[in-house]
């Protein structure tokens with residue numbers, strides 16, 4: 001039988017919770033900053049020390065949005081998306097549903113031109129990166145536009161209006177940023193608008209906030225996916241609801257560790273929720289900040305929780321089911337995963353090893 005590491009590294013899967021802005025590595029930020037003649041105020045290298053933890057979600061978000069200041073031109077956005085998807089391909093992550101935060105960019109002015117960065121610059125650049133990566137590596141990627149919940153409803157509606165000409169490139173609407181004090185219901189109207197435009201919706205909920213925010217995402221926003229959802233463990237009825245309706249939970253263990261939602265990886269409830277029958281997935285969230293890409297997250301979590309190859313297989317299968325892939329893409333992805341799983345269980349593999 002194949003060992004757990006080899007299985008995690010090799011299994012074909014997809015990722016359904018990762019932020020475009022969270023894939024910006026230090027070295028790439030420096031490269032783009034230097035070609036754009038921008039001074040980075042705070043090298044992130046400090047945050048990358050082993051064992052480093054932020055004190056809260058907001059403590060992480062401040063430098064995170066600041067790092068975005070290097071991205072000015074379509075090509076900058078293109079390069080970040082392309083380099084990330086190249087890494088996904090190297091890890092056999094064949095499809096990604098990727099968030100992006102337009103409000104972190106369209107609020108900024110390009111210091112070289114004095115003009116605001118436009119929604120079109122952001123999305124055309126990211127799209128180009130996705131197209132080039134598909135051509136060069138065969139990977140696919142859907143875009144999920146997120147509303148920044150620490151801003152106002154008016155800001156969200158204005159951002160959505162700017163997105164309207166590009167809706168054909170946007171697969172879904174999400175909600176992210178500082179959760180505490182910013183309940184999903186604050187954005188009821190913009191989410192209703194998105195649904196009226198045919199977009200499925202979802203929200204970060206129960207990451208730092210309470211289980212009530214997960215209920216609001218389901219019942220008020222009419223979300224079909226919960227991002228994080230850790231707090232569901234505080235509400236038995238909610239756990240049963242999520243299980244019975246097979247609502248995907250896109251969980252991010254290394255992220256929750258770095259953001260002090262949990263103290264140790266062993267405490268993270270992914271194994272427990274999997275056993276309870278929820279459709280849970282594992283994801284990297286912001287890989288350049290939280291110490292690992294998807295397969296690193298999988299291995300670290302599997303080790304801390306004593307997960308088996310079968311558990312990893314289920315998580316990988318769930319990732320295909322939770323994605324916005326077409327039915328044909330899902331069937332092909334799961335068929336490849338099934339083949340890999342069968343190979344992994346072959347006793348001959350142990351003999352060869």
Ligand code: ADE
Nearest residue numbers: 019176177178204285286
């Ligand atoms: N934006 C990027 N990462 C995030 C997270 N973990 N929670 C909320 N918003 C985010």
Ligand code: ZN
Nearest residue numbers: 019176204285
């Ligand atoms: Zn996230």
